[in-house]
Amino acid sequence: MRRSSFSVVTAVAFLLAFPFAPAGAVDAVVGVSPATLDVGIVDVGLSGTADVTITNTGTATLTVTDIGADNGQYTVTPAAFTVGAGLDQVVTVTFVPTVVGCETATLTITHDGTGDSSATVTGIGSITPPIGDLQGDTRIAHESTVDGNTDIYTADIDGLNRTRVTTDVNEDRMPTWNADGTRLAFASNRAGTWQIYTIGADLTGLTNISANGYNDWLPKWSPDGTTIAFESDRSGSGAEVWLMDPTGANQRAQPGLAGLTDAGHPGWAPDDSKIVFQARPAGNWEVYVVDVDGQDLQNLTNEAGSIDEQASWSSDGTQITFRDDNDLTAILACGPVVRSYGGGTVSSWSPDGEWIVYANLSNGISIVSADGASTLAWTPAGSMERTFEWSPFLSPIDPQVVVASPADGDQLAAGTTSATLSVTISNHDAPGYWAWQLDEPFPDTGAIPAGAPWVLTGDTDTVSPLVDSTTYTVYVALVDGTTDLLLDATEYPSSRDSVTFHVGPATIAITA
Structure with a gap:
């Protein structure tokens, strides 16, 4: 009988050269849980963490060579490791905010397996507002028709001790305070078109700072006092958000808003890093946020069929109030609704973040606590009162x-x-x-x-x-x-x- 020449040695060599995987075997397979993380609210300069689990459901060892974030405020530890078959590795995502408001990042996981390769993480940066005497050391600037035409007034937070700031026969509206409460900016049509003026709180130094033939209105002074954001129609294609120095110099369009229709009614984050505004790119008013440098445009409301506009940032940077149809609504800076305060429109937060002054649906002023539990009495002037802003603390605040x-x-x-x-x-x-x-x-x-x-x-x-x-x-x-x-x-x-x-x-x- 002829013997086979296929020896045991030959068989072993063949198996080494061409290994067979067991039936149903797969390489390393990656699972990421949760795929969406929320670090929560973290003070600027401090840190918050959330954990994500990388699971290997395959039969081969998984090697992760890097986990990177596309936002420098986030880091991941460990960022490189191996995971045996059927095992998992917990990694910690650390958020150290440098600015207030909503900050998101995509975590990209580089590995040699198949399956999930990313996760999304969200956190909110916050600051601690100043504290002081609201009744004795702040004022509320507002517009009123108490003297026959629309003028700018300031009053204590109970509506008393009123001071008339403007006396022109034309309309003066939409006041906003500078950083130390020594000057106000407002819009007026006294020049034939709407222009932006500034005036001292002592009623001196009236100046037209926008000084052009366009319509400029809804000024909003930045918290650090260096910039005034405003709405303008100078492009000829609807409203736009513009910026300028308090002297009127360096007028320029807010970057990053290309493609948005009727962008306006700007407001500042309390650390000057972002601007909240309204726009209607598809015919529906929505609330947006953009970094001052034009990066990271976000639609916060994204609510079809609803009018979302007239937004204002909280003093700690964690919430935004806005008009949702005819209800004053507060949302976290990343979007989820916190509460509704009922009928109301334009709003402004107290400098300590504890109270909100807003326009009620009777052309008057109401004040409610941020938690919605309490109200403050406002003594009306017996006329229409609207569009206003709460002043900063007017006396120096000691650390x-x-x-x-x-x-x-x-x-x-x-x-x-x-x-x-x-x-x-x-x-x-x-x-x-x-x-x-x-x-x-x-x-x-x-x-x-x-x-x-x-x-x-x-x-x-x-x-x-x-x-x-x-x-x-x-x-x-x-x-x-x-x-x-x-x-x-x-x-x-x-x-x-x-x-x-x-x-x-x-x-x-x-x-x-």
Whole structure:
């Protein structure tokens, strides 16, 4: 019998050269969950996180070589790894906002498998609004017909103590405050077309700053006072959003709005980074947001058959109010509805973000708390009152730090070796820091003393080691995040605080 020449050695060599996969076997298969992440609201300069799970449902090892984000405010850790067959890897997405409002990113996953290769992440940047005395230190600018024609007035937040700002026989409308409340901009048709004027809050220095033959109206002063956004018809193809310096110089169209019809009624994000406005590209009014540099155009409402317009940004940057048909509605900066306040149109937020003044449906003014639970009484002038803006705090606002824990006079339990140190900070611009040290007051000015820890605003620190039967005093001071120097305590006395606490049993004095 003739023997086969196909030996065992030959068979092994063949299998090595041409391996067979088991029936039904597949390569690494990638699953991403969740495919859409929400980091939530995060203060500018601080960080928030969300986790996403990369799953390998295949039979081969998955190699991920990179996970990148197309928005520099997001990072991913780890960004490169391997995942065995049937296993998964949790990665953390960190959001460190540099601006307020809605910030999205697409995460692109580079890997050697098949299946999912991306996820979307969303977060909202916020700032802490200033605090102060609304009744005694703010005013509401508005237009009124109380003296026969439409003029600009200011009043306390209860509608009393009115001051008439303009007296022209033509219409003066749509007032807006500059950053320190010393000047107002408004629109007037006294020159034959609608032009934008500025005037001092002391009623001096009236100036036509737009000064052209077009119609320019609905001015809105940026929170930092450097720019006025407004609506103009100068292109001849409907309304557009334009920008100019407060002197009227450097007039230019807001970039990034090509293709939008009747873009207008602009408003500013509280950190000047974005503009909210209305437009109707398909015949339907919608609320949009765009970066000041023209990037990242977003349709926030995208609601067919509804009139969405006249938007205003909250003082912390997290919400936007607008007219939804005839209801005043608040949405988060990324779009979901927060609440409806009922019948109302144009609105403006108080500088501390706690209240909203708005035009009711009876041609009057109403004021409601941001949570919708309370109202403030406004004394009407007995005439039509509308289009208005709440002023900033009119007096300088001092940065303030208060030690929240330990509390002054606390008696910590015996054996306590450390304590969490937390502070409450207000009116301190980001990026801001605070420093602390034990049993030694900070100097009024200058550099942080050597050895004194300094902490990012919003974070806590740990005081340790602590020893029983010992009394400690913790001193804290605010630090300028730009210069890394202590805030001047003589100029800002509220930038310092201290607490004294005791650890363990009190020291007992023994007398004969």
